Amino acid sequence: MSQQKQKSQESNPNARWRLEGHQRSAIACFFGELAATAVFVFIACMGCVETPLFQNSHFRSGLTFGLAILIAIQCFGSVSGAHLNPAITLAAWLYGAIGWIRAIAYFVAQAAGALIGYGLLVAVLPGNSIKGVDNPSGVCVTILAPGISVLQGVFIEFLITCCLVMVACSVWDPRNAKLQDSVPVRFGLTVSCLILTAGLFTGASMNPTRSLGPAVWNDSWAHHWIYWVGPLVAGAVTSLIYRMAFKGDEEIDLRTSDAKIRMIGEVIVQ
Amino acid sequence: MPVQQPQSAEIGHQMKMSSEEPPSGKQTCRSQSNCWLLQRRQLDSITTVLAEMIATAMLMFLGCMGSVENSVFTNSDFQSALNFGFVVLICIQCFGCVCGAHLNPAVTLATYVYNMISLPMALAYFVAQMVGAFIGYGLLKAVLPESAIYSAENPNGVCLTSLNSTLTPWQGLAVEFLITCVLISVCCGVWDPRNATKQDSLPVRFGLAIACLSLTAGQLTGASMNPVRSFAPAIWNGFWDDHWIYWVGPMAAALITSVIYKHAFRRELEESEVDETTMSTKRTSEAELA
Numbered sequence: 001m002s003q004q005k006q007k008s009q010e011s012n013p014n015a016r017w018r019l020e021g022h023q024r025s026a027i028a029c030f031f032g033e034l035a036a037t038a039v040f041v042f043i044a045c046m047g048c049v050e051t052p053l054f055q056n057s058h059f060r061s062g063l064t065f066g067l068a069i070l071i072a073i074q075c076f077g078s079v080s081g082a083h084l085n086p087a088i089t090l091a092a093w094l095y096g097a098i099g100w101i102r103a104i105a106y107f108v109a110q111a112a113g114a115l116i117g118y119g120l121l122v123a124v125l126p127g128n129s130i131k132g133v134d135n136p137s138g139v140c141v142t143i144l145a146p147g148i149s150v151l152q153g154v155f156i157e158f159l160i161t162c163c164l165v166m167v168a169c170s171v172w173d174p175r176n177a178k179l180q181d182s183v184p185v186r187f188g189l190t191v192s193c194l195i196l197t198a199g200l201f202t203g204a205s206m207n208p209t210r211s212l213g214p215a216v217w218n219d220s221w222a223h224h225w226i227y228w229v230g231p232l233v234a235g236a237v238t239s240l241i242y243r244m245a246f247k248g249d250e251e252i253d254l255r256t257s258d259a260k261i262r263m264i265g266e267v268i269v270q
Numbered sequence: 271m272p273v274q275q276p277q278s279a280e281i282g283h284q285m286k287m288s289s290e291e292p293p294s295g296k297q298t299c300r301s302q303s304n305c306w307l308l309q310r311r312q313l314d315s316i317t318t319v320l321a322e323m324i325a326t327a328m329l330m331f332l333g334c335m336g337s338v339e340n341s342v343f344t345n346s347d348f349q350s351a352l353n354f355g356f357v358v359l360i361c362i363q364c365f366g367c368v369c370g371a372h373l374n375p376a377v378t379l380a381t382y383v384y385n386m387i388s389l390p391m392a393l394a395y396f397v398a399q400m401v402g403a404f405i406g407y408g409l410l411k412a413v414l415p416e417s418a419i420y421s422a423e424n425p426n427g428v429c430l431t432s433l434n435s436t437l438t439p440w441q442g443l444a445v446e447f448l449i450t451c452v453l454i455s456v457c458c459g460v461w462d463p464r465n466a467t468k469q470d471s472l473p474v475r476f477g478l479a480i481a482c483l484s485l486t487a488g489q490l491t492g493a494s495m496n497p498v499r500s501f502a503p504a505i506w507n508g509f510w511d512d513h514w515i516y517w518v519g520p521m522a523a524a525l526i527t528s529v530i531y532k533h534a535f536r537r538e539l540e541e542s543e544v545d546e547t548t549m550s551t552k553r554t555s556e557a558e559l560a
Binding site: 057058059145146147148152155156159160163166167169170171173175176178179180181182185186189190192193194196197198200201245246248 | 473477
């Protein structure tokens with residue numbers, strides 16, 4: 001009896017420690033994702049501010065957005081993966097990179113983070129920087145450009161989000177498991193490119209929560225639905241296609257050039 | 271030699287294993303294995319070519335969308351050139367590990383010269399690139415208004431490569447040839463066996479290299495460096511002025527540069543170099559201990 005009691009007492013601390021460790025990791029993921037999204041929205045949207053007093057340009061804000069992504073991924077990439085985007089989270093779930101419970105938690109964290117990030121912006125800048133002559137709907141609110149129909153807008157958001165999700169899927173590809181150092185730079189420049197490409201037409205949101213933050217704070221909801229439909233559908237479609245058609249099986253060993261020699265050999269055999 | 275011996279030993283070992291199997295089992299396993307491998311290889315080839323097509327479509331769609339300029343959508347040479355470099359980054363990141371993401375018949379030709387691809391596969395890549403570029407530009411025309419495709423700044427169509435009015439065709443040819451030489455040199459540097467283990471930031475390096483070349487020659491010839499990239503807008507808009515220089519320049523540059531690099535600069539990885547790598551690691555650890 002006394003021996004049994006001692007055993008049970010000894011095992012308890014370990015079990016508690018393990019459980020706490022697991023819980024701590026899950027909590028860190030959630031708050032990491034929340035903080036990452038807040039940082040991203042705050043820096044990126046501040047970089048979009050344009051008034052007669054604070055000059056700006058489409059090019060500068062596009063580049064700022066991409067570099068904001070770089071910062072967020074560099075800070076929290078190893079904590080939570082720094083998805084920052086429900087479309088990426090959806091793609092990760094369908095790709096098999098995360099489970100659905102975690103996916104839902106990420107979504108909540110991203111929505112909350114976007115609201116907090118934009119709220120910080122509203123708190124620290126003067127009122128006419130948020131809404132003014134240059135930004136009647138509010139700074140960083142994504143809107144359709146004149147001349148672009150709603151259907152074209154959805155299609156543009158869909159296609160550019162396809163490109164973004166393909167970048168994410170290739171990063172998760174087993175063959176790229178050892179090539180992770182410069183992921184923040186690659187993602188950052190990718191987002192810069194996509195915003196420079198399509199920013200003038202639809203705002204190049206590619207991210208429902210990124211559009212949600214400014215929309216809630218400024219009560220600007222024109223065509224808001226296309227920034228949910230386009231990206232999420234693209235996230236689902238692209239991840240499934242990439243998974244079935246392009247996903248690699250094994251990690252390529254780069255320690256020697258044998259891998260390359262083998263590849264050449266196989267090609268020649270063909 | 272020492273590196274190769276273990277491989278041959280493994281092969282011998284496998285042969286012994288197969289010979290020890292019973293006759294019926296042997297035949298069954300062999301035929302099944304061969305069938306499976308053949309199907310898998312064929313499927314991989316199809317996937318590879320499909321990936322190359324999608325990658326080229328992405329290049330055209332995103333690159334040309336980033337070049338749109340009219341009274342409503344502002345732009346600049348700097349922005350569109352940098353954007354093109356970033357587009358290449360995206361394409362290489364997405365499909366670099368699938369098909370190599372050549373995006374360019376000139377690069378494919380250089381790959382063939384470098385013995386990294388077979389002739390049938392090279393031809394398949396070329397067709398995939400042509401089809402992909404055509405689809406990409408077509409997609410752009412489908413999602414943008416007419417005023418974005420044709421404008422005062424782009425009367426013949428957005429993203430058409432054309433000579434600056436101050437250049438003669440032969441000067442344009444020389445420019446395209448020289449900048450494509452630089453591009454192919456970057457490719458050959460990447461493929462060199464000594465760089466086999468340095469692949470992490472490849473997309474960034476390629477993207478910024480393309481951005482640099484686009485910024486350099488964009489206002490002179492459009493900095494095409496890529497026959498299919500010029501072919502798609504030309505065929506969609508029916509504009510063929512000086513189109514030949516965008517085929518002759520890049521392809522000639524690819525052939526000449528890859529042959530020179532292959533015979534003059536390429537080196538195999540030697541045992542001593544591997545030891546040097548190990549030595550540097552040891553020195554680092556010793557320094558840390560001290």
